[in-house]
Amino acid sequence: MSTAAPPTTPGALGAGRLSPIQGLLRRRGLAKLLLLAVAAAVLVPLVRSAWPGASWPGALTVDVSGPLDHASNWIIDNRDSHWLFVYVLGHLSNAVVLSVRGVYLLLLALGWTGVTAGVTLLAWRVAGLRIAAIALVSFLVSGALGMWVPTMQTLALMIVAVLASVVVGALLGLAAGLSPRLFKILRPVLDTMQVLPAFAYLLPVVMIFGIGVPAALLATVIYAAPPMARLTALGLRGADAGVLEAVSSLGATGRQRLLTARLPLARKELLLGVNQTIMMALSMAVIASMIGAAGLGDRVYQALASVDVGAALAAAVPIVLLAIVMDRTTAAAGEKLGATPAAAGPRLLRGWPAWAGIAVITAVAALAGRLAGGAIWPAGATLAIARPVNEAKEWMVNHLYSGVPVVGGTADWAAHFTNWVLNPLRDGLTALPWYGVLLIVAALAWLIGTWRTALTAVLAMAAIGVLGVWKPSMDTLSQVLAALALTLVVGLGVGILAAGSKRFEAVLRPVLDVMQTMPQFVYLIPVVALFAVGRAPAAAAAVVYALPAVIRITTQGLRQVDPGAMESARSLGATRWQTLLQVQLPLARPALLLAVNQGVVLVLAVVIIGGLVGGGALGYDVVTGLATGNLAIGLVAGVAIVCLGLMLDRVTQPTERRTTGKGA
């Protein structure tokens, strides 16, 4: 078949355009590899004579457990007397409690009628009728599932957390957007925050604030502020120079210029930032329940303790619904920004009368609810879904676990996956001498990026060795790589299918939404029930979590390929496969690389969930640290995960500077 491919014009064109660059790349790559090989030839014998053995040499490790234990003891002993706690952190903590309580009491006072009416009207005002309907149904479902009070607790926490994240993020972004120097300093910080798994900083936050809402809120802000900061900076820096020039020529001061030109021009990015922040904050709602955040996350977590998937799902559904409502509302608001007033809806729905109307109707609804029965959702009007869900899960597990004809059961797959993929990979990585690993990392990162990327990646790996967690890190790395490979195979496949069929994509979309927002804790029990305790369920959880993003980016990337190129390929008689392989996929390469990169980050985020289902290694250590209040174990493992993330990020992320610099 390969000879049948005709030398089509677009193919030849493409080859003609790419070949010199590819040649250059290849030659450059070769030069880099040669240089590395020379360095290795000199260094490796030296290193080997000094420290024989494959594992990271003990002489090169630093034991940080002493200082960390000391630090945690100091915090516990001084928490109720030192000025830092009494005058600074104590007030911060109080302010958080007060504001969350304020919002919570307001929500309770509005009652289920008031809140539902208010949210629906608000959604109508900013996002239109369809989304208002979604909001209405979502809140009614949350009530019907018997989750009204926890939903309000989560909502109160989210409102305060999102406000705080938006303020913090916007201020950071403002600073970075206005000052190139600050931008330079902040960029790596934000980069790191993005690959940082949330669990890694739960522990230090808990040490300082104790369990409860203030700690949970703080952890949420740390997690959710970076996208806001990043997008604000992006929006401000991307402002059209011509407009700015015009504004300053009119004699506007710096402040005026910011308020009348730069911010308005950046408002799309600002709103996208708010949207991202909301999603991140919500995804943190469940994780934060591990440190006592109460609300829906706590219900999910408590249901897990009694191995009750049905009850966990009943609490998880409102989380998913809240996420969908908030996402659609802010996204629609963003799209509407550029629209003309006529498109923004009927006159009645605009300006201050609309806001006043919303307030009045909400108040009336709240009052009516009070008079009719009470502020709390009526206890009789709830649906008990726990039992049917559990029965469904039982049925599934009973029929899929083992002995399915021909394909074998899920437990058999898990065993094969562990024996044939995970074990060899882990044994291989652990047997590999540490300098070998460093060399491979250096080579990969340098080939795809600059010497600086390579240096970052190598230093990150070295830090893992120095911290003395080389072996568990290799174990974790093997799991991440295996899960990533699986995610990419499935994700790219499904993505290609979705790009080819609008109908399939439409069916897929809600499934992906649910997969993306469903708290990971909910599928913890099912994965164990299906795949048996160990690293296989951990990999399964990671794949489920990372798939939606990979599928979405792939689909979008393939769709954006110039239709002209594909059309001409088709008109020249190329089959569907040929078009896909020779035109569409190569042209979508940047998007595919982004999918790989996102896959890495997301798979890594589930390593700790893996620790809860028998994944062992670093994830287990972080969970241990959190469960036993042991900074030395938990923090070191958390830092090692961050280092792995940095390394993988650098190895999979081609630097923009390089490609744009060459004009490719």
Added chain:
Amino acid sequence: MSRTPIRPRTLAKALAATAATGALLVSLSACGKADMTKQASPFAAAKGSKSVTLSVQTWVGAQANVAVAKYLLEHELGYHVDTVQVDEIPAWDALSQGRVDAILEDWGHPDQEKRYVQDKKTITAGGGNGVTGHIGWWVPKYWADAHPDVLNWKNLNKYADQLRTSESGDKGQLMDGSPSYVTNDKALVKNLGLNYQVVFAGSEAAQITQIQQFAKQKKPFLTYWYEPQWLFNQVPMVEVKLPAYTDACAAKGAKDPASVDCAYPTTPLQKYFNTDFAESGSSAARFLKNFRWDKKDQNEVSEMIASNGLPADEAAKKWVDEHPDVWKSWLPNAPKK
């Protein structure tokens, strides 16, 4: 151009307003000292001041204690009860800070006891809850019936082959659970010369799911487990005899955990209270001090929650309705308002 600037300006104003509110709240929360040790949950008791916060641990026995205590506090004494789910050691921390008022089931944490009860005196011992806990190694009854000699650790190596899984490699699998539970299993396997690999399920939920799965298929397994536990009613298990527990062995283990080579002790489970709460003399404090039942009672409630899928509140109500003789004596003699 004339209309657009308004929105961002409102945005900027909103940002400023929020920041200002935040600052105001910080200063409002009292000028001067802010005691971090005296902060309740923002969701605690929306009305009235009679409120208690209990910590719930992840195992169902602890949930049963809390469910019954909560039900009685609410229905007999008129309290509002909040529960917080936390792991064991963070729960001690929360107790000392007053985030929670009581732990109703503690399995022994000597380090924490020394720090908080003896040195800082922020936590007060509350006596036993009446249940005795025991940790050990267990195998399913259906397997032990067929191979009775597996019940002695000396014969375990003979069965390692049957207990192999893809996680344990060429050794037998000894399954451990949550990292927060007290375990010497790695040391035991090494010191007793057993051909076993300790595989951590990572959480009790995962461990229970795996045990249920094994039992459904009538497969052999060896697991770290404890009683009282509701799962025994669903999956009958028999304990494997380890070298007897001695004080000398315990003393050795306290010095160097890697040297332990004997069975786990039997622990009368303890209650602990925040000192301020215990000394407040409130009816809730007196009630919780009196709270004391036995393994049978606890398992009854646990099983209703975990196995029959009853909400904790309903399970507690059912037990309370059926056993007034047990809990009547817990009530403070003269409940004061």
